[in-house]
Amino acid sequence: MVSDYSSPANAKLPPLPAPGSPRRLEGHDKLTGRARYAGDFTADLTGGVLDAAVVVTSTQATGRILSIDARAASQLTGVRLVLTHETAPRLHSVMATNGAEIGDLLPLQDDKLHYYGQAVAVVVADTLATARDAAALVQVTYSAPEPDAAFTLAQGRGRAQDVKKVGAGDPGQVQVGHPEKAFAAAPHQVDMTFDTAAHHHNAMEPGAIVAAWDADGGLTVHLPTQFSYGDAVILGEAFGFGLKERLPNIVAQVLGGIEFHHKVRVVSTMTGGAFGSKNANVHLLLAPMAAKLTGRPVKLVLDRAQTFTLMPFRGEMHQRIRLGADAEGRLQAVLHDALLAKGTAGQFVAPIGEGTTKVYATPNLGLHVQAAALDTNAPGWMRGPGAPNGQFALESALDTLAHQLDLDPLEIRLRNYAETEPDTGKEWSSKALRECYAQGAARVGWHHRNPQVGSMRAANGRLIGYGMATAIYPTLQLPARARVELGADGRAVVQTANHEIGQGMITAFTQLAAETLGLPLEHVRLEWGDTRLPYGGMTVGSMTTLSGGAAILEAAQQVQKALLKRVVTDKASPLHGLAPDELRVENGHMVGPGGASESVAAAMARHPEAPIREEATTGRTMGHSSYGREAFGAEFAVVSVDPDTMHVQVERLVGAFAGGRILNPLLVRSQLMGSMVWGLGQALLEQSEMDERTGHWLNDSLGEALVPTNADVADIDVILVEEDDSRGHPLGVKGLGELGITGVAAAIANAIYHATGQRITSLPITLDKLLATPH
Amino acid sequence: MSETISYNNAPVPVALTINGQVHQIAVEPRTTLLDLLREHLGLMGTKKGCDHGQCGACTVLLNGERRVSCLTLAVSHDEATVTTVEGLAEGDVLSPLQQAFLEYDAFQCGYCTPGQLCSAQGLLREGHARTRDEVRELMSGNLCRCGAYPHITDAILSVLLTQQPAP
Ligand code: FES
Numbered sequence: 001m002v003s004d005y006s007s008p009a010n011a012k013l014p015p016l017p018a019p020g021s022p023r024r025l026e027g028h029d030k031l032t033g034r035a036r037y038a039g040d041f042t043a044d045l046t047g048g049v050l051d052a053a054v055v056v057t058s059t060q061a062t063g064r065i066l067s068i069d070a071r072a073a074s075q076l077t078g079v080r081l082v083l084t085h086e087t088a089p090r091l092h093s094v095m096a097t098n099g100a101e102i103g104d105l106l107p108l109q110d111d112k113l114h115y116y117g118q119a120v121a122v123v124v125a126d127t128l129a130t131a132r133d134a135a136a137l138v139q140v141t142y143s144a145p146e147p148d149a150a151f152t153l154a155q156g157r158g159r160a161q162d163v164k165k166v167g168a169g170d171p172g173q174v175q176v177g178h179p180e181k182a183f184a185a186a187p188h189q190v191d192m193t194f195d196t197a198a199h200h201h202n203a204m205e206p207g208a209i210v211a212a213w214d215a216d217g218g219l220t221v222h223l224p225t226q227f228s229y230g231d232a233v234i235l236g237e238a239f240g241f242g243l244k245e246r247l248p249n250i251v252a253q254v255l256g257g258i259e260f261h262h263k264v265r266v267v268s269t270m271t272g273g274a275f276g277s278k279n280a281n282v283h284l285l286l287a288p289m290a291a292k293l294t295g296r297p298v299k300l301v302l303d304r305a306q307t308f309t310l311m312p313f314r315g316e317m318h319q320r321i322r323l324g325a326d327a328e329g330r331l332q333a334v335l336h337d338a339l340l341a342k343g344t345a346g347q348f349v350a351p352i353g354e355g356t357t358k359v360y361a362t363p364n365l366g367l368h369v370q371a372a373a374l375d376t377n378a379p380g381w382m383r384g385p386g387a388p389n390g391q392f393a394l395e396s397a398l399d400t401l402a403h404q405l406d407l408d409p410l411e412i413r414l415r416n417y418a419e420t421e422p423d424t425g426k427e428w429s430s431k432a433l434r435e436c437y438a439q440g441a442a443r444v445g446w447h448h449r450n451p452q453v454g455s456m457r458a459a460n461g462r463l464i465g466y467g468m469a470t471a472i473y474p475t476l477q478l479p480a481r482a483r484v485e486l487g488a489d490g491r492a493v494v495q496t497a498n499h500e501i502g503q504g505m506i507t508a509f510t511q512l513a514a515e516t517l518g519l520p521l522e523h524v525r526l527e528w529g530d531t532r533l534p535y536g537g538m539t540v541g542s543m544t545t546l547s548g549g550a551a552i553l554e555a556a557q558q559v560q561k562a563l564l565k566r567v568v569t570d571k572a573s574p575l576h577g578l579a580p581d582e583l584r585v586e587n588g589h590m591v592g593p594g595g596a597s598e599s600v601a602a603a604m605a606r607h608p609e610a611p612i613r614e615e616a617t618t619g620r621t622m623g624h625s626s627y628g629r630e631a632f633g634a635e636f637a638v639v640s641v642d643p644d645t646m647h648v649q650v651e652r653l654v655g656a657f658a659g660g661r662i663l664n665p666l667l668v669r670s671q672l673m674g675s676m677v678w679g680l681g682q683a684l685l686e687q688s689e690m691d692e693r694t695g696h697w698l699n700d701s702l703g704e705a706l707v708p709t710n711a712d713v714a715d716i717d718v719i720l721v722e723e724d725d726s727r728g729h730p731l732g733v734k735g736l737g738e739l740g741i742t743g744v745a746a747a748i749a750n751a752i753y754h755a756t757g758q759r760i761t762s763l764p765i766t767l768d769k770l771l772a773t774p775h
Numbered sequence: 776m777s778e779t780i781s782y783n784n785a786p787v788p789v790a791l792t793i794n795g796q797v798h799q800i801a802v803e804p805r806t807t808l809l810d811l812l813r814e815h816l817g818l819m820g821t822k823k824g825c826d827h828g829q830c831g832a833c834t835v836l837l838n839g840e841r842r843v844s845c846l847t848l849a850v851s852h853d854e855a856t857v858t859t860v861e862g863l864a865e866g867d868v869l870s871p872l873q874q875a876f877l878e879y880d881a882f883q884c885g886y887c888t889p890g891q892l893c894s895a896q897g898l899l900r901e902g903h904a905r906t907r908d909e910v911r912e913l914m915s916g917n918l919c920r921c922g923a924y925p926h927i928t929d930a931i932l933s934v935l936l937t938q939q940p941a942p
Pocket residue numbers: 822823824825826827828829830831832833834843844845846
């Protein structure tokens with residue numbers, strides 16, 4: 001089951017993943033260092049001048065700033081500005097998308113502290129070295145901290161309040177049937193609590209921004225973001241550009257085809273990883289404020305420690321799961337209570353129950369979400385965002401129930417298979433989860449394991465365990481607009497302001513347009529990530545292909561229709577007189593019956609004055625469907641545990657996922673694999689540790705806040721299970737970027753239980769927890 | 776406090792051959808090789824992920840050996856030869872390692888990639904890694920938050936197994 005890679009004899013030439021799929025189109029740029037991220041901007045890109053800005057952050061969480069002494073800093077040669085709450089431009093309130101902190105708390109507007117690591121000054125100088133020196137010389141004094149601050153859930157339990165809406169508007173309170181009663185009456189019960197640690201995205205690229213004001217008072221910023229239009233609107237509101245209409249109105253306008261003619265332009269071409277952390281950030285406002293006062297372009301890059309407080313994270317969560325089952329293991333009641341950390345500023349609460357309410361059939365279902373506002377920076381969206389934690393709890397509890405009833409953990413999931421959407425009763429648009437279970441189980445050798453707990457050992461004496469869990473992630477679609485223009489050279493340009501964050505959007509969108517237009521891939525060019533382009537929506541929630549892809553599909557179809565109509569009515573075309581629907585377009589050629597054909601380039605060249613340009617808007621209904629729409633998968637883990645030290649090594653992860661139609665298997669595989677690596681990190685490594693006395697993230701570095709390294713990561717098998725979701729989406733695709741993480745932590749925890757008999761209910765599963773439990 | 780701080784930060788000349796080109800430059804003694812590349816020469820291919828030697832994003836080849844350039848003081852390597860990600864390809868032709876990264880999809884966002892490539896190039900030269908596990912272990916100084924590790928390992932292993940042993 002577990003391959004031995006420690007012997008040179010086993011070093012085989014690895015097979016190429018998805019051999020037929022196009023490779024990443026921006027690959028050469030990324031592999032040769034030519035790809036420019038915002039932090040890589042140099043003065044030649046900003047008109048010959050580019051100053052460096054460095055943020056100064058607070059070393060106290062509560063209380064007030066009494067004074068900021070910037071004299072020494074200002075005296076250094078090259079320093080242009082020390083921006084503080086006393087000197088900063090006054091900002092207008094903004095509506096932050098997704099409940100981000102800046103919706104409630106604008107930076108540098110007053111002397112009040114909300115958290116440790118809050119921005120209290122920005123230093124601008126001609127070089128980065130000088131700006132750093134000067135930042136170290138800024139002296140801030142504070143009033144006494146407030147005595148009753150709360151930085152952890154344990155401290156802030158008294159602040160818990162029921163949450164009506166979680167995530168992007170999902171219900172925080174759900175009741176189907178009579179869950180409490182049914183639980184009490186169930187012959188078999190599991191009642192367990194779970195704790196999961198806070199952890200940070202730690203994208204390799206820290207937050208960064210380049211801001212430049214022009215002579216007409218216009219503002220251009222370059223930054224990695226998942227929502228360029230959203231950031232543009234925030235800037236427009238904050239700097240009082242008369243952007244009175246808030247985001248929803250503006251989105252309605254740009255979707256209607258009204259250009260975003262605005263004095264603010266946001267450009268986001270390369271993003272060095274985002275995972276939910278990049279949009280509506282504090283630094284979005286800091287750099288333009290500074291540049292406004294200096295009158296020169298400014299580049300601001302956060303240092304790693306600053307990303308822990310000036311960017312969001314996944315907050316601490318406490319959960320209780322109660323399962324009531326009959327003698328056959330059929331769920332009679334599922335109750336999920338959760339207490340989540342939030343910030344005192346910022347509205348975000350993770351959609352923790354998105355799995356629980358959708359994954360298993362049960363007549364009685366209860367979800368009760370509470371949040372406690374802590375004196376920390378605000379948690380936010382992070383890959384999954386609630387499902388990895390919710391699924392860890394639910395799938396660990398279900399595993400416990402299976403062992404209690406002496407049932408195979410896979411069998412108990414099949415017995416509770418939801419044939420319709422549990423909380424709504426809707427039919428699924430598609431659901432190939434049974435095939436995922438079957439293919440994943442076959443690949444990992446599930447049925448060949450010894451199911452007895454603690455029964456398996458490797459030749460070297462390590463305990464071996466197998467575990468599994470279900471993966472689930474909602475399939476959603478956002479409004480988006482795209483423009484496709486076929487030029488006189490027969491080549492197409494596709495425009496949509498969506499974002500490349502490593503998921504492979506550039507390749508997937510170009511490929512989709514080329515396939516739809518019948519052009520070779522190299523005859524299509526994508527323009528993306530710029531508010532001068534049509535509204536492309538947010539790059540979030542695994543929705544990029546569903547949202548932007550749908551708009552590109554429609555616009556490209558219209559272009560092809562117009563092209564065919566043109567040639568059949570064009571006397572100079574060999575295809576003249578044929579019916580458009582008799583023609584196929586393949587590889588840049590229009591082909592009719594009997595071999596008549598003309599190249600797209602030749603046809604377009606006859607009318608250089610008339611390129612064909614079409615635009616389309618899709619997703620206005622936000623993907624609302626009469627069907628239940630979720631992507632599902634099955635995660636399997638094999639672990640080995642040292643019986644003396646209890647060191648855990650994940651030997652193998654197998655994920656079988658059904659995601660509808662797969663446009664580019666290479667990209668999808670990579671994304672799911674990366675997502676599973678995240679699951680492994682959440683299971684065993686990742687935790688941001690809070691100093692309960694000061695509110696300081698103690699391990700705010702990549703040396704101490706552990707993330708998986710190459711050696712931590714096992715062999716990962718990704719199986720793409722065939723599924724037809726054409727009645728769910730015009731492209732038949734589902735969202736896959738986050739599916740892969742959900743269920744991994746539970747599969748690993750369940751495997752550790754199988755290996756050792758120890759049920760660890762708190763993440764990450766570190767040695768101290770395994771050693772504390774008697775074994 | 777500020778009044779008492781004084782640096783001896785007079786620039787010191789240093790000569791470095793970077794990607795085949797000789798650079799004579801004077802930088803403060805505290806300037807890291809990473810900041811010299813990025814801030815002084817505008818060679819932005821080498822990335823800063825932590826500035827603390829913890830992530831590997833800034834890895835370059837210093838006299839052929841892999842080094843985290845954020846922990847390397849430029850002035851202590853006068854006359855050294857430096858290869859950065861910009862120097863790996865021959866014109867427009869990718870090196871075997873770069874080509875393998877492309878074919879095996881060994882990157883996603885691309886931010887860790889310059890460091891992974893230089894580190895892998897150094898690993899191949901060291902000649903210690905012969906197995907998949909050894910590649911994993913010896914590439915563990917380079918974090919990839921996108922989680923491309925299995926493909927990074929595949930790409931490196933493919934070059935390791937196909938390249939001719941160095942003469
Ligand atoms: S930037 Fe040098 S190791 Fe992270």
